[in-house]
Amino acid sequence: MTFDAERRLTLRRVARWIVAGGAIAASLPLLAQQPAQQPLTTAQLKPDVYWVSGGGGNSGVIVGSTGVVIVDAKTTPESGKDLLAQVAKITSKPITHVILTHSDGDHVNGLASFPAGLTIIAHENNKKEQEAAIDAGGRGAPPADRLPTQLVSTVREATTIDGVKFELLHWAPAHTSGDLVVYLPDQKIVFTGDIIATNRPDPLIHLEKGGSSEGWITTTKGIAGLDADKFVPGHGDVQTKADIQARLQAAQDKRDKIVAMIKDGKSLDDVKAALGEAQAAAPPPPPPGAGRGQPPGPGAGRGGGGGFASFTEVVYQELKK
Ligand SMILES: [Zn+2]
Numbered sequence: 001m002t003f004d005a006e007r008r009l010t011l012r013r014v015a016r017w018i019v020a021g022g023a024i025a026a027s028l029p030l031l032a033q034q035p036a037q038q039p040l041t042t043a044q045l046k047p048d049v050y051w052v053s054g055g056g057g058n059s060g061v062i063v064g065s066t067g068v069v070i071v072d073a074k075t076t077p078e079s080g081k082d083l084l085a086q087v088a089k090i091t092s093k094p095i096t097h098v099i100l101t102h103s104d105g106d107h108v109n110g111l112a113s114f115p116a117g118l119t120i121i122a123h124e125n126n127k128k129e130q131e132a133a134i135d136a137g138g139r140g141a142p143p144a145d146r147l148p149t150q151l152v153s154t155v156r157e158a159t160t161i162d163g164v165k166f167e168l169l170h171w172a173p174a175h176t177s178g179d180l181v182v183y184l185p186d187q188k189i190v191f192t193g194d195i196i197a198t199n200r201p202d203p204l205i206h207l208e209k210g211g212s213s214e215g216w217i218t219t220t221k222g223i224a225g226l227d228a229d230k231f232v233p234g235h236g237d238v239q240t241k242a243d244i245q246a247r248l249q250a251a252q253d254k255r256d257k258i259v260a261m262i263k264d265g266k267s268l269d270d271v272k273a274a275l276g277e278a279q280a281a282a283p284p285p286p287p288p289g290a291g292r293g294q295p296p297g298p299g300a301g302r303g304g305g306g307g308f309a310s311f312t313e314v315v316y317q318e319l320k321k
Contacts (some may be wrong), residue, residue, distance in 0.1 A: 080110025
């Protein structure tokens with residue numbers, strides 16, 4: 001083979017290699033669009049009570065005498081399936097009940113992988129929010145065939161499921177209008193949902209779902225007043241009662257400051273500057289129904305802005321109504 005022929009052959013090989021590489025590179029954005037599957041981690045709190053982190057909001061697993069009660073169901077069909085796999089490692093008993101702490105997709109939409117016919121317990125407003133999200137359609141809508149089947153509409157509902165005592169509590173709208181705090185009085189454990197989420201410093205209030213900063217204070221006082229020593233938040237690690245009290249005090253102090261400044265006629269930018277917060281313009285309040293049930297974007301609820309109004313913006317909007 002002449003030098004030229006050899007060089008042409010090499011160039012053809014290089015060209016083929018580039019084309020093949022290009023094809024792989026072209027497929028990469030598609031792969032990147034798949035949500036990264038977060039491995040789930042299960043930890044035991046009491047002999048028959050576990051919590052599972054990863055794949056969305058934290059979940060609870062409570063093993064009863066013949067079946068299993070789950071608190072919150074993760075974000076996607078895949079992470080819902082992963083949660084079922086974690087439960088199967090703990091016990092062979094079947095899941096009979098799911099209790100939902102609120103309607104956000106990262107706590108609900110994994111239900112798509114759960115068996116049909118379960119009892120799904122939620123606050124009545126949670127069901128309304130899910131129905132509104134289904135009507136609005138879109139990617140984040142919850143599975144329409146897994147809506148709550150048993151509704152809570154009182155402040156405190158005591159019930160025994162499969163031999164385990166539960167108290168389901170809703171003092172006021174807080175993170176959303178349909179929050180439900182799950183309290184196990186015998187085990188002294190509370191599942192708070194996103195009323196407590198430790199990956200951001202301030203409370204996250206979904207005004208578009210009827211949440212309330214004042215209701216958050218009322219609710220968190222209620223949580224801190226429970227006879228419990230382990231508080232599983234919606235996101236982040238298990239909290240002590242002292243952690244909850246510190247979070248409550250910080251939010252109460254901040255809210256008092258914001259309210260005082262608004263009463264003094266300060267603008268939102270003035271308030272933010274006084275609190276040392278970024279001056280980014282507040283997003284306009286969404287029209288009613290918009291964004292309902294949309295899952296938080298990547299990074300949402302993970303300490304970043306996540307596209308949600310900040311606590312300061314929420315308090316300002318509430319008081320300017
Ligand atoms: Zn939430």
